[in-house]
Amino acid sequence: MFFRIEHKDENSGARTGEIQTAHGKIETPIFMPVGTAGAVKALTQAHLHEIQAQIILGNTYHLFLRPGIEIIKQFGGLHQFAGWNKPILTDSGGFQIFSIKENTRVTEEGVRFKSHIDGSMFFLKPEDAVDIQNVYNSDIQMVLDYFAGYPATLEADRKALDITHLWAERARKRFLETNKDNAQFAIIQGGLHTDLREESLSVLSKMDFEGYAVGGLSVGESREDFERIVTFIVPKMLENKPRYLMGSGTPMEILLAVEKGIDMFDCVMPTRNARNGCLFTTYGKLSVKNERYKTDMQPPDPECSCYTCRNFSRAYLRHLYISREINASILNSIHNIHFYLDFMSKIRYAIRLNKFTEFKTKFLNDFGKGV
């Protein structure tokens, strides 16, 4: 059994569960650190093990362009190539391809796009995205979807949805014919239109994927729109399949989505913010470059037990950042990913005690206090 629900919170839609893959189990709700090019930026695989990352993300599009599938095939898959023996989810790259509007042309057949690396042209069909992810041996594959962009007209969202559904059907067919070991997730689109979202959910649910994702959110819409769509669609998603909210990642967004029943998250925010000197702490965000930390002997987050917080002060981290030392990115990334994974661990614990709502309130209260 690929997914089983362990416990449902009695007072909200939150649930804990377990996903079983060929490379081990994942406890949900889970946060997946993003390793676009087969490496989570500034963290070695040893760091990720130490922080107890259970699964990381790769990007089909980026890895397809570089190093290319032939090399990954030669290694027997992305796990061997990247030296990572725990589960890997690969995003199809639809989001990346459609984020670069120019030189991207979609037909029912597939998408023609230009490499952001060397400008060469490629044509990608939904079946190709499956074949490529088969080569990666990703534990969880995402289908190629068509993201209309944000903001988008109703017409554009409508067109994107039809193609997304057509492609999902073809991708599912190819996957079932070629892959017995892994899982494949569909992506629900529909922009900010509840009717389109519902239609997408209905169409894709019939195709019986191993899991379902919500795409096209956290792309610039208002918090109200984000909350409105999550609140509308998540509780309607199939109960016994893992639910994945793609690309969302502020603590607030995660708490809201878990409350409605989301099981999986990914976001570049903790690693990107780390490289920009922004740390997540129990009492809110801390910008380590700030002059006020120049002589501050406290750890970044006094409540945190990560390697960085156990060994280094805000003053030292500020010094590294101001001095443009690579070590600033490393130590900050260790902290932020630890913070996120610890946050998810506390969420799971609270759900098991039927106290998710209390946890959410307390977390947001503390987080709002300010460092």
Place this chain on the structure above:
Amino acid sequence: MFFRIEHKDENSGARTGEIQTAHGKIETPIFMPVGTAGAVKALTQAHLHEIQAQIILGNTYHLFLRPGIEIIKQFGGLHQFAGWNKPILTDSGGFQIFSIKENTRVTEEGVRFKSHIDGSMFFLKPEDAVDIQNVYNSDIQMVLDYFAGYPATLEADRKALDITHLWAERARKRFLETNKDNAQFAIIQGGLHTDLREESLSVLSKMDFEGYAVGGLSVGESREDFERIVTFIVPKMLENKPRYLMGSGTPMEILLAVEKGIDMFDCVMPTRNARNGCLFTTYGKLSVKNERYKTDMQPPDPECSCYTCRNFSRAYLRHLYISREINASILNSIHNIHFYLDFMSKIRYAIRLNKFTEFKTKFLNDFGKGV
């Protein structure tokens, strides 16, 4: 006792020994990774412990400008500020100051220089360099010396030498009055002139420092000049004091200098090369960006037991480098520093067996084979 010789190789000038500091022992001959700003670039302190670094280097000048001595004083020293509990040697910064010729003005009193960070002007006396390093609580302090540059006229080398000696005397006086816990090393200058080198050795030896360094080499001179000066001066240096060759660091230079009796080394080469994709291996240097490693599944150095070599292939490291991932710098630096420390460990082992010369021949033979 600060330093004791453990064993002298019967067939060369090489020797093993032990330096005792307030932060632990150091086995010599030793290589000291360079952590200019209080951080060895791309390596956390945990990495350094794992690689078994015994001592790291800091730079008095850089740390004086940023973060400034007040902050380090507040922490009680550089060890606490940087979260490093093993020995630290700090270079005085003379080399850095005199490498920036413009806006640097030397008198017998001291040196006036311009900050490379914000252009502000400072005046540094040899006593100041002691006081600053006292604040750092460096286990080994270096005196402020005057490096004439390379190439230099005889007249310039002569003038620099006189000032270096005058400053050494004043620095020694200040150190003996203010510091009971640490060690202070003098720096022998004299450029490529054996007579000046001998004079410098003679003058400084009378001041009874805890150790002696050779400065002003590996600054662009020919290999013949390097070898000529090392061969001339090192065997004449005080037998029972540690001997430190500053800034030299190709494996060839280290082998030559150990053979003559040098005990300590530092060099930015292994970390800088790592960031540029150049790895040291048993069979020579390996430029990981090279197209030929694109599909190479071997570890960087099949003879190496470091984290990088145990877990990653040349193809993966090439991919990280080409993709400009920070992880390339991290994994390459882990390997190169491990390679250097392992190299020194093998040197010590060979000396104890009176087989340094055989080791040198074999190492250079292997290193010359090419990857």
